[in-house]
Amino acid sequence: MIQSVNSIPAFDIKQQYTTIETEVSAAVLDVLVSGRYIGGPLVEGFEKQFAAYHGVTACVACNSGTDALFLALRALEIGVGDEVITTPFTFVATAEVISAVGAKPVFVDIDATTLNIDLQQVAAAITPKTKAIIPVHLFGQPVDMTTLMAIAQSHNLAVIEDCAQSTGASWGGAKVGSIGHIGCFSFYPTKNLGACGDGGAITTNDPAIAAKLRILKEHGQRNRYQYEEIGVNSRLDAIQAVILAIKLPHLDDWNQQRRAIATYYNQFLSQVAGIVTPQELTGGVSVWNQYTIRISSQGQNGSSAAYRESVRSQLQERGVNSTVYYPHPLHLQPVYQHLDYQPGQLPVAEQACHEVLSLPMFPELTTQQQDQVIYALKDSLE
Numbered sequence: 067m068i069q070s071v072n073s074i075p076a077f078d079i080k081q082q083y084t085t086i087e088t089e090v091s092a093a094v095l096d097v098l099v100s101g102r103y104i105g106g107p108l109v110e111g112f113e114k115q116f117a118a119y120h121g122v123t124a125c126v127a128c129n130s131g132t133d134a135l136f137l138a139l140r141a142l143e144i145g146v147g148d149e150v151i152t153t154p155f156t157f158v159a160t161a162e163v164i165s166a167v168g169a170k171p172v173f174v175d176i177d178a179t180t181l182n183i184d185l186q187q188v189a190a191a192i193t194p195k196t197k198a199i200i201p202v203h204l205f206g207q208p209v210d211m212t213t214l215m216a217i218a219q220s221h222n223l224a225v226i227e228d229c230a231q232s233t234g235a236s237w238g239g240a241k242v243g244s245i246g247h248i249g250c251f252s253f254y255p256t257k258n259l260g261a262c263g264d265g266g267a268i269t270t271n272d273p274a275i276a277a278k279l280r281i282l283k284e285h286g287q288r289n290r291y292q293y294e295e296i297g298v299n300s301r302l303d304a305i306q307a308v309i310l311a312i313k314l315p316h317l318d319d320w321n322q323q324r325r326a327i328a329t330y331y332n333q334f335l336s337q338v339a340g341i342v343t344p345q346e347l348t349g350g351v352s353v354w355n356q357y358t359i360r361i362s363s364q365g366q367n368g369s370s371a372a373y374r375e376s377v378r379s380q381l382q383e384r385g386v387n388s389t390v391y392y393p394h395p396l397h398l399q400p401v402y403q404h405l406d407y408q409p410g411q412l413p414v415a416e417q418a419c420h421e422v423l424s425l426p427m428f429p430e431l432t433t434q435q436q437d438q439v440i441y442a443l444k445d446s447l448e
């Protein structure tokens with residue numbers, strides 16, 4: 067057993083900052099001196115840089131990943147009377163925006179191996195009211211976009227990729243966010259590409275969609291003080307744009323470090339009784355925003371969730387912090403009681419909520435820290 071030396075955080079964004087501190091500090095100071103804090107060439111420059119990275123023709127920066135999803139639905143004119151199929155095992159924003167535009171979220175169960183949306187159930191849930199599908203590339207693991215796009219195309223449905231946790235991931239050699247009709251990204255500080263505040267972006271190859279997004283995010287105006295429709299105020303600050311522009315060239319290296327950590331974890335944890343380790347699908351490249359295992363309560367007293375919390379508590383005693391994403395599925399949340407989903411209706415998602423545990427994952431995690439996590443987990447399961 068390796069004794070705990072220091073407490074290991076679930077994520078650490080401070081270490082990454084120290085590697086680019088000089089460049090970031092100088093760039094931010096330049097923005098402050100310029101007095102140009104909203105919009106302008108720095109934001110436009112980042113949009114072009116982000117679009118080029120993803121191999122798309124347009125990127126529209128906005129205030130957050132949530133706004134990106136909301137604006138995407140608005141740009142596709144999805145609203146009252148429409149249905150949008152998505153997963154119940156994700157952050158609330160994915161479904162929240164569907165409700166915010168007046169449409170109905172339709173939840174289908176997830177795949178037990180990937181924890182991503184079950185594509186067979188997507189196909190079965192399509193009705194005449196269905197207008198779009200929002201797949202979530204959860205924890206950095208890409209959805210099988212080949213199969214999903216075939217389903218969408220056969221039913222003439224839009225696909226909005228929720229890429230909040232997966233910037234840099236790919237499916238079939240194409241970056242996520244470039245495969246569907248629209249890609250939505252979050253730059254929350256803990257994401258693979260994180261700002262020093264909030265931020266988001268939308269990618270597309272459709273110039274009409276891009277043009278409408280730019281109108282919607284600026285209060286619905288195409289020209290100053292001429293309003294074509296009801297919009298919102300959703301802009302990326304110049305300071306965040308310049309920070310993201312500095313970080314983006316490092317993203318592939320940082321993601322590769324995450325992949326190496328996931329490989330190391332898998333090497334030593336895949337044969338440990340009582341846990342299920344995450345795996346990549348053939349054709350996909352995960353960027354491991356989270357490394358999420360499942361804790362099996364088989365042979366243990368009490369519920370799966372109680373056993374998982376016991377293991378988590380023991381990990382913390384051994385200096386290892388962990389996180390639960392997500393403890394409750396969206397279809398059983400109070401806000402969606404009116405949709406009449408019943409416990410047991412989406413069993414894989416419900417069971418995952420009782421079993422998942424995300425271990426420390428950030429590019430700067432050392433081998434010594436990884437060993438501490440591994441041995442602490444093994445000890446906690448004994």
